[in-house]
Amino acid sequence: MKSYLALMKIDLKLAMRMRSVIFFNYLFPLMFFFIFASLYRARQDPKLIIRVLAMVIPLGIVGNGLFGAGMRAIQERELGVLRRYKVTPITPLPLLVASMVTAWFVFMPYILVVLSISHFYYHLPWPENWPSLLVFISLGLVAFRSLGMVIASTANNMQEGQILIQLFYFPMIFLSGATIPMEVFPPILQRMSQFVPASYLVKGIKDMISSNQSIGAEWELVVVLIVAAAVGLTVGLKLFRWEKEEKIRKGAKLWVAAVLVPFLIWGIYNYVKSKGAAPAQWPQQKGTGSLHRDNGYAHRPRAS
Amino acid sequence: MNTDSVISVQALQKRYDKVEAVKGIEFEVRAGEVFGLLGPNGAGKTSTVEILEGLRPRTGGEAMVLGFDPERQKQQLKDRIGVCLQATNLPAKIRVQESLDLFSSFYTRHVSSEKLLQRMQLWEKRAAYYETLSGGQKQRLALALALVNDPQLLFLDEPTTGLDPQIRLEIHKLIEEMREEKRTVVLTTHYIEEAERLCDRVAIMDEGKIVAIGTPAELQKNSRTQSQIQITCAAPITQSWPQWPDAIETSLDKEGRTLTVFSSRPARTLFEIMRWLDQQNMQLEDVHLKRPTLEDVFVELTGKKLRE
Numbered sequence A: 001m002k003s004y005l006a007l008m009k010i011d012l013k014l015a016m017r018m019r020s021v022i023f024f025n026y027l028f029p030l031m032f033f034f035i036f037a038s039l040y041r042a043r044q045d046p047k048l049i050i051r052v053l054a055m056v057i058p059l060g061i062v063g064n065g066l067f068g069a070g071m072r073a074i075q076e077r078e079l080g081v082l083r084r085y086k087v088t089p090i091t092p093l094p095l096l097v098a099s100m101v102t103a104w105f106v107f108m109p110y111i112l113v114v115l116s117i118s119h120f121y122y123h124l125p126w127p128e129n130w131p132s133l134l135v136f137i138s139l140g141l142v143a144f145r146s147l148g149m150v151i152a153s154t155a156n157n158m159q160e161g162q163i164l165i166q167l168f169y170f171p172m173i174f175l176s177g178a179t180i181p182m183e184v185f186p187p188i189l190q191r192m193s194q195f196v197p198a199s200y201l202v203k204g205i206k207d208m209i210s211s212n213q214s215i216g217a218e219w220e221l222v223v224v225l226i227v228a229a230a231v232g233l234t235v236g237l238k239l240f241r242w243e244k245e246e247k248i249r250k251g252a253k254l255w256v257a258a259v260l261v262p263f264l265i266w267g268i269y270n271y272v273k274s275k276g277a278a279p280a281q282w283p284q285q286k287g288t289g290s291l292h293r294d295n296g297y298a299h300r301p302r303a304s
Numbered sequence B: 001m002n003t004d005s006v007i008s009v010q011a012l013q014k015r016y017d018k019v020e021a022v023k024g025i026e027f028e029v030r031a032g033e034v035f036g037l038l039g040p041n042g043a044g045k046t047s048t049v050e051i052l053e054g055l056r057p058r059t060g061g062e063a064m065v066l067g068f069d070p071e072r073q074k075q076q077l078k079d080r081i082g083v084c085l086q087a088t089n090l091p092a093k094i095r096v097q098e099s100l101d102l103f104s105s106f107y108t109r110h111v112s113s114e115k116l117l118q119r120m121q122l123w124e125k126r127a128a129y130y131e132t133l134s135g136g137q138k139q140r141l142a143l144a145l146a147l148v149n150d151p152q153l154l155f156l157d158e159p160t161t162g163l164d165p166q167i168r169l170e171i172h173k174l175i176e177e178m179r180e181e182k183r184t185v186v187l188t189t190h191y192i193e194e195a196e197r198l199c200d201r202v203a204i205m206d207e208g209k210i211v212a213i214g215t216p217a218e219l220q221k222n223s224r225t226q227s228q229i230q231i232t233c234a235a236p237i238t239q240s241w242p243q244w245p246d247a248i249e250t251s252l253d254k255e256g257r258t259l260t261v262f263s264s265r266p267a268r269t270l271f272e273i274m275r276w277l278d279q280q281n282m283q284l285e286d287v288h289l290k291r292p293t294l295e296d297v298f299v300e301l302t303g304k305k306l307r308e
Helices: A002-017 A019-039 A046-079 A081-086 A092-120 A130-154 A158-175 A187-193 A197-210 A215-239 A250-273 B045-052 B074-080 B096-104 B113-119 B135-146 B165-180 B192-198 B216-221 B266-279 B294-302
Strands: B005-016 B019-030 B034-038 B060-065 B081-084 B153-157 B184-189 B201-206 B209-214 B227-233 B247-252 B258-263 B284-290
Touching: A002 A019, A002 A092, A002 B096, A019 A046, A019 A092, A046 A081, A046 A092, A046 A130, A046 A158, A046 A197, A092 A130, A092 A215, A130 A158, A130 A197, A130 A215, A130 A250, A158 A187, A158 A197, A197 A215, A197 A250, A215 A250, B005 B045, B005 B184, B019 B045, B019 B060, B019 B184, B019 B201, B019 B209, B034 B045, B034 B165, B034 B192, B045 B060, B045 B153, B045 B184, B074 B081, B081 B135, B096 B113, B096 B135, B113 B135, B135 B153, B135 B165, B165 B184, B165 B192, B184 B192, B192 B294, B201 B216, B201 B294, B209 B216, B209 B294, B216 B294, B227 B266, B258 B266, B266 B284
Parallel strands: B034 B184, B034 B201, B081 B153, B153 B184
Antiparallel strands: B005 B019, B005 B060, B201 B209, B227 B258, B227 B284, B247 B258
């Protein structure tokens, strides 16, 4: 436990000392938040800021997971930092756990800031089920960091890591509704988006803020995220490498697919469930034109 | 394994794909000694110590370190040893004292980071980021990290490679202090003077094998390379000289003043030369006796220079 706490403490300090962490965790996503908010004219209708939140929060989670966990692990391995840890009695587990916990502490202030701006500036009521929302976001963060760590474990060097991460990152942000609203997608892309892991974040966050749903109502998404996180952590531990000289077999790269399996199964389940319905209805309700069920929060008085 | 052995290695082998890096070596390291593994790059030194540190699995043979099998009991072993790696790094933005506190937390026992910082002359730099340290300071920090769990056995893998001579001397002093504290040190190096100065015993490795093992003096004594005696007289030597005992080869320089004699027993040969010069009333200007160095022993055994 002593080593876990010491690693968390130092990871947090190191994160706060790096300008890139401050920029990519706070300034960059906030920039997107304001750009999307102005594009959607969110000041005119608080419902629209939910759409913005459902875009920028998943963007942050995916970026934090793939670049924060993935690239950092590769960098530390390339620089020989992990090699120094290897000669001590610690195992990879405290390193991975400390990295997860630190990421959570670094990411949560961003969530509080965007929710506060949404409330005070865009007049969005505070989410009634905020504990559920925070748990859901935390699960998403753990699942995507696990994915990032597995990708890092399968990359043999920085260059390979960058290619692999971007191969995952761009489809996720463009096909999940995190940057482009899903309604404008052609039917085939809407179908494809059901298999994109980040889509579940978009859907879950939107449902929880707009419909004040509890985490229990989103249990299917929660199970997918938990399974993905568990598989990711297990595979991440199995493939963990301390030194750049330890190369991974080509076939081992397929382990990345293992983390994606829960999302794939859930995508197939959704596909089968919505067969016969118009693709645009996934995951939104028919006729609402929005990506969520609206339980009438917009009719409540605005918080001042 | 002897009762005072902290390391025992038998028929140790390490293979990387088709390359056999370590070819069935055997040696023991006794408690409290500084044991050197000497050899050129690629000799198998680093592979050997990394197996003993529990960092790499062996392909064959047996190894015991502090009573632990480095492959099967690596966590227990790592808790008890200190390691200073050849190539390593720390996060750029970690402070010196933070790194010591962090590494202390990994071990079941540890010493005060303040004392270590003072001992390694890093106290003034305790709040400095790792990225701002000089090469010598980074190496002193690496040694401090190796001592953080107060180990009785230390592995120092080429601890002075790439450092300037002044810093190398500082590191040598620290290693001598470790010996005075009765710690066992396994030192790999390709600096001959480092091995001669610091090591109680040396194993010379080449192409995965140990080609000689013993104290530096024993290795030099057993060398077939002869000692060289050089005598310079005030005036040219015109007389023909006798066959001195144990002298193998004698030559005179162009000026005729400097006599070079190769001998297998230099003390006896030198005594006889001095007696002859005295009999000839020759005035002596200078005398040099050069014994074979470890480098000479290494060249004799392997046909290579150490830094090849």
